[in-house]
Amino acid sequence: MTDQALVVFDGVAKRFGNFVAVEKLNLEIRKGEFLAIMGSSGCGKTTTLRMLAGLEAPSEGEIRLDGKRINDLPTWNRDTPMVWQSLALFPFLTVRENVEFSLRMRGADKAARRRRVDKWLERMQITEFADRNVAHLSGGQRQRVALARSLVTEPQILLLDEPLSALDAHLKVRMQSVLSNLQRELGITFVYVTHSQSEAFSMADRVVIMSRGRIEQIGNPQEIYRAPRTKFVAEFLGSSNIFAGEVSNVSEAAVKISTPAGEFDVVPNAAKPLSKGNKATFVVSDDRLHLSNRPPEDRLNRLQASVVGEEFVGATAVIHLEGAERIEIKVQKSHDELEQLNLEPGAQVWVSWRPDATHILPGE
Amino acid sequence: MRKSITFYGLTFSLPMLVWQALFFLAPLLFLIALSFWSVRNFRMEPDFNPDNWTRMLGRAVFWQAYLRTFLLSASAAVITSILAFPCAYAIAFKLSETARRWAIFLMVIPFFTSYLVRVYSWQIFLSDNGIFNALFAQVGIGPFGMLNSSFGVMIGYLTLSFPLVVLLQLFSLVFVDKTLIEAAHNLHCGRLRTVFEVIVPSAKVGLVIAALFCFILTFGDFVSPLYLGGGDPPTLSILITDTTKSGQQWPRAAVIALTMIATLLAVAFAAVSFAYRERGR
Amino acid sequence: MNSFNSNRLIDWALKLYVLLSFGFIFAPIAASFVFSFNVDRFPSLPLGGFSMIWYEAVWADPLIWEGLRNTLIAGVVVSALATAIGFGAAYTDFRYKFFGKSVYMALALLPPTIPVVILGLAMLAFLSNISLSGAIYSVIIAHVVMCAPFAMAICRLRLSQMDPSLEAAAWNLGASEWMAMRHVIIPFCKPAIFAALFITMAVSFDEFAVAWFVSGLNETLPVKVLGFLQGQVSPRINVIGTFVFIASMTLVVLAQILLMRRSGTPATTSAAAPADIGVVTP
Numbered sequence: 023m024t025d026q027a028l029v030v031f032d033g034v035a036k037r038f039g040n041f042v043a044v045e046k047l048n049l050e051i052r053k054g055e056f057l058a059i060m061g062s063s064g065c066g067k068t069t070t071l072r073m074l075a076g077l078e079a080p081s082e083g084e085i086r087l088d089g090k091r092i093n094d095l096p097t098w099n100r101d102t103p104m105v106w107q108s109l110a111l112f113p114f115l116t117v118r119e120n121v122e123f124s125l126r127m128r129g130a131d132k133a134a135r136r137r138r139v140d141k142w143l144e145r146m147q148i149t150e151f152a153d154r155n156v157a158h159l160s161g162g163q164r165q166r167v168a169l170a171r172s173l174v175t176e177p178q179i180l181l182l183d184e185p186l187s188a189l190d191a192h193l194k195v196r197m198q199s200v201l202s203n204l205q206r207e208l209g210i211t212f213v214y215v216t217h218s219q220s221e222a223f224s225m226a227d228r229v230v231i232m233s234r235g236r237i238e239q240i241g242n243p244q245e246i247y248r249a250p251r252t253k254f255v256a257e258f259l260g261s262s263n264i265f266a267g268e269v270s271n272v273s274e275a276a277v278k279i280s281t282p283a284g285e286f287d288v289v290p291n292a293a294k295p296l297s298k299g300n301k302a303t304f305v306v307s308d309d310r311l312h313l314s315n316r317p318p319e320d321r322l323n324r325l326q327a328s329v330v331g332e333e334f335v336g337a338t339a340v341i342h343l344e345g346a347e348r349i350e351i352k353v354q355k356s357h358d359e360l361e362q363l364n365l366e367p368g369a370q371v372w373v374s375w376r377p378d379a380t381h382i383l384p385g386e
Numbered sequence: 387m388r389k390s391i392t393f394y395g396l397t398f399s400l401p402m403l404v405w406q407a408l409f410f411l412a413p414l415l416f417l418i419a420l421s422f423w424s425v426r427n428f429r430m431e432p433d434f435n436p437d438n439w440t441r442m443l444g445r446a447v448f449w450q451a452y453l454r455t456f457l458l459s460a461s462a463a464v465i466t467s468i469l470a471f472p473c474a475y476a477i478a479f480k481l482s483e484t485a486r487r488w489a490i491f492l493m494v495i496p497f498f499t500s501y502l503v504r505v506y507s508w509q510i511f512l513s514d515n516g517i518f519n520a521l522f523a524q525v526g527i528g529p530f531g532m533l534n535s536s537f538g539v540m541i542g543y544l545t546l547s548f549p550l551v552v553l554l555q556l557f558s559l560v561f562v563d564k565t566l567i568e569a570a571h572n573l574h575c576g577r578l579r580t581v582f583e584v585i586v587p588s589a590k591v592g593l594v595i596a597a598l599f600c601f602i603l604t605f606g607d608f609v610s611p612l613y614l615g616g617g618d619p620p621t622l623s624i625l626i627t628d629t630t631k632s633g634q635q636w637p638r639a640a641v642i643a644l645t646m647i648a649t650l651l652a653v654a655f656a657a658v659s660f661a662y663r664e665r666g667r
Numbered sequence: 668m669n670s671f672n673s674n675r676l677i678d679w680a681l682k683l684y685v686l687l688s689f690g691f692i693f694a695p696i697a698a699s700f701v702f703s704f705n706v707d708r709f710p711s712l713p714l715g716g717f718s719m720i721w722y723e724a725v726w727a728d729p730l731i732w733e734g735l736r737n738t739l740i741a742g743v744v745v746s747a748l749a750t751a752i753g754f755g756a757a758y759t760d761f762r763y764k765f766f767g768k769s770v771y772m773a774l775a776l777l778p779p780t781i782p783v784v785i786l787g788l789a790m791l792a793f794l795s796n797i798s799l800s801g802a803i804y805s806v807i808i809a810h811v812v813m814c815a816p817f818a819m820a821i822c823r824l825r826l827s828q829m830d831p832s833l834e835a836a837a838w839n840l841g842a843s844e845w846m847a848m849r850h851v852i853i854p855f856c857k858p859a860i861f862a863a864l865f866i867t868m869a870v871s872f873d874e875f876a877v878a879w880f881v882s883g884l885n886e887t888l889p890v891k892v893l894g895f896l897q898g899q900v901s902p903r904i905n906v907i908g909t910f911v912f913i914a915s916m917t918l919v920v921l922a923q924i925l926l927m928r929r930s931g932t933p934a935t936t937s938a939a940a941p942a943d944i945g946v947v948t949p
Binding site: 392394395397398399400401402403405406407409410411412413414416417420469470472473475476477480481489491492493494495496498499500501502503504505506507508510511517544545548549552577602603605606607608609613623626627630636639640643646647650 | 685692695702751756759777781787809815893908912
């Protein structure tokens with residue numbers, strides 16, 4: 023049941039004039055899953071969502087909902103309610119009237135409307151605000167109204183377009199758990215578009231990473247974090263150092279890759295068989311690099327680099343370094359560890375890491 | 387930046403204050419005083435005499451004119467708003483950026499053409515042997531008496547206020563949040579229904595203000611009711627011009643003018659509070 | 668909105684409606700132009716022969732020349748005064764905060780909302796009480812009251828496009844308030860000032876009601892037209908209308924060009940319209 027596809031994007035593309043927003047997209051969204059579509063702005067994630075909602079017509083390909091082609095179904099005849107980034111609450115209606123809206127549009131009778139609305143006001147804990155003007159509510163309350171308004175018809179799918187981006191950090195985390203709980207309780211599909219890695223990774227069952235109208239990787243959060251497929255994903259996740267070079271030697275235990283910054287031992291990746299002379303790119307997470315003023319042990323990968331500066335990130339700091347050929351390297355360390363070292367800008371330090379801390383990108 | 391009053395600052399702020407106080411505010415206040423003056427032997431004398439008020443407000447002719455003016459302007463506000471809305475809607479939502487700018491430019495042109503000339507032109511169209519009746523005769527109907535009727539007045543009022551109403555409506559429609567329209571569609575609200583359920587409520591302030599301006603403009607206009615409506619029965623503005631231009635009964639004209647201002651203030655207040663009324667607490 | 672959720676038939680019907688609306692607006696203007704060349708005194712269809720006789724009649728009429736002279740004198744003086752006053756008020760609003768500013772602004776913006784008959788009567792009564800009525804300067808006084816708000820609106824719009832720290836930067840570099848005005852504010856507002864000059868002149872050229880009340884024997888051209896309208900049918904109105912239309916449009920187009928050259932938008936009024944309508948953002 024859970025693995026059944028609810029929505030299928032079959033070769034769907036969207037062009038605005040000469041601009042290609044989405045390129046030949048193939049994607050299955052399963053029944054009851056929490057799917058996050060992530061990417062930077064302009065990557066096509068919102069367009070994908072809007073095509074599903076019927077707010078944008080695909081230039082080619084087919085979108086199927088529950089096995090039926092919905093390309094030509096106007097948005098007001100689809101059951102794909104959406105929560106907007108701006109929430110798009112009707113300012114001229116009260117909370118109750120907002121929640122009631124789609125029931126009224128479907129011609130539900132008054133008693134049934136009242137029952138349903140009361141239920142959802144209750145469920146979202148906004149009963150006491152029922153007769154308020156939506157403009158006079160707090161951010162969190164407005165979120166709840168928007169959710170109630172979309173869910174009042176009890177659809178099989180809910181689309182969310184960066185609904186939390188306007189909230190402060192604390193409220194954001196609270197609404198994240200509201201959303202995850204809601205999704206689990208209702209058992210319906212959530213499609214959640216965001217540019218925030220933390221939102222996507224903390225809530226979603228599966229994450230789709232998009233770039234320039236194309237899917238870069240689909241997988242569960244751990245998979246993506248541990249084994250990014252492409253350089254883009256590794257860069258997007260932001261915490262990796264990327265080395266590109268050429269395979270100089272292959273043995274059973276390790277692949278030797280020669281890069282402008284030096285020659286390094288890397289753990290082979292089953293998804294990317296390599297032989298001598300192949301181009302290869304591997305990444306090392308910034309928290310798995312070590313820094314020292316003295317040369318490290320021989321069995322470690324190492325290189326010498328000069329300190330560029332330090333970036334303060336709460337409990338830890340990120341040291342930015344520059345290796346040979348101006349290769350940028352960043353290392354994340356606790357403040358305690360850093361105090362032991364001489365990290366004046368310009369100072370030469372050793373950077374080292376274990377071969378098993380590396381990951382070869384299969385998509386490069 | 388907030389310093390005490392300087393010669394420099396006053397150079398720029400005072401002229402407006404002085405001019406409008408002297409030649410705008412003072413005349414309007416003088417109108418109040420004038421309404422209590424008395425006229426003896428065709429000469430006005432300063433006085434404190436409520437006679438003008440009791441006489442004017444006691445006349446059936448005055449109240450007939452009042453009712454007629456009010457009804458004409460109220461109908462003009464409603465009719466113009468209804469006729470202007472599809473036009474403003476189309477310009478706001480259905481035209482390309484360039485076409486919209488041209489449409490706005492064309493809508494502004496009438497403000498700089500003589501209203502009198504346009505009214506005269508309408509006489510040519512509407513008169514018994516005018517253009518419209520000549521066209522009607524071609525298809526074998528008519529002639530219709532369109533000049534010197536309420537229909538003629540309405541044509542004149544439309545000439546006066548239609549472009550302004552379209553522009554005011556347009557500017558409120560342009561600022562309607564597009565995501566609200568999408569949200570309505572997304573919540574099963576069809577195209578036409580969205581216009582009434584979402585677009586009109588969203589643009590309410592602008593739509594009401596547009597209707598209010600139409601009311602104000604037509605309420606004070608004497609040209610259309612006179613030259614397209616025949617002037618009989620008269621409207622309040624025709625009464626003012628007649629009373630002022632034929633002799634020295636200015637105090638009575640002042641009474642009419644002040645009644646009109648009171649009416650306009652009441653209507654404006656009602657319209658604005660209706661426009662800004664909010665749903666819910 | 669996107670093309671997906673719109674119906675072609677409805678869209679065409681709406682566009683046709685816009686065209687019909689413009690037809691209604693421009694029919695009287697066009698007819699006036701056409702009939703100014705019509706030989707018949709009583710205009711009807713089909714058209715009579717082409718003729719310039721009404722132009723000749725207007726040309727030969729000394730009363731019309733006198734009206735034109737009054738209109739021009741009033742228009743030029745009004746535009747200069749109204750623009751100066753309006754600019755001052757716009758600058759005051761831009762720069763200063765003071766007690767009673769809302770009253771000040773109301774006074775600056777209210778005149779166009781008062782019906783012209785009432786304004787005309789009030790002006791006539793007041794000006795004749797202080798012996799200022801019945802002359803060309805009476806018209807000027809009244810028209811400045813009516814035009815200054817427009818000048819103020821145009822200048823204020825321009826000032827709102829100016830970075831408020833520009834003026835402070837000029838002071839900081841050693842300019843006095845007067846020098847900053849002369850070298851920063853006025854150059855910045857120049858297109859708006861010229862636009863205001865033209866627009867207020869155009870408004871004054873067309874205004875007939877208040878001018879009719881206060882002008883006495885020094886009638887302006889629109890007041891003469893009002894007189895013709897009261898008399899019998901006269902195609903001379905069409906001739907004058909055509910002239911006034913061309914004159915006013917020249918002024919408006921000049922104002923447009925000035926405003927457009929600096930701000931890059933074709934209409935003063937469209938500055939309020941955001942640019943993102945009809946564009947779908949991916």
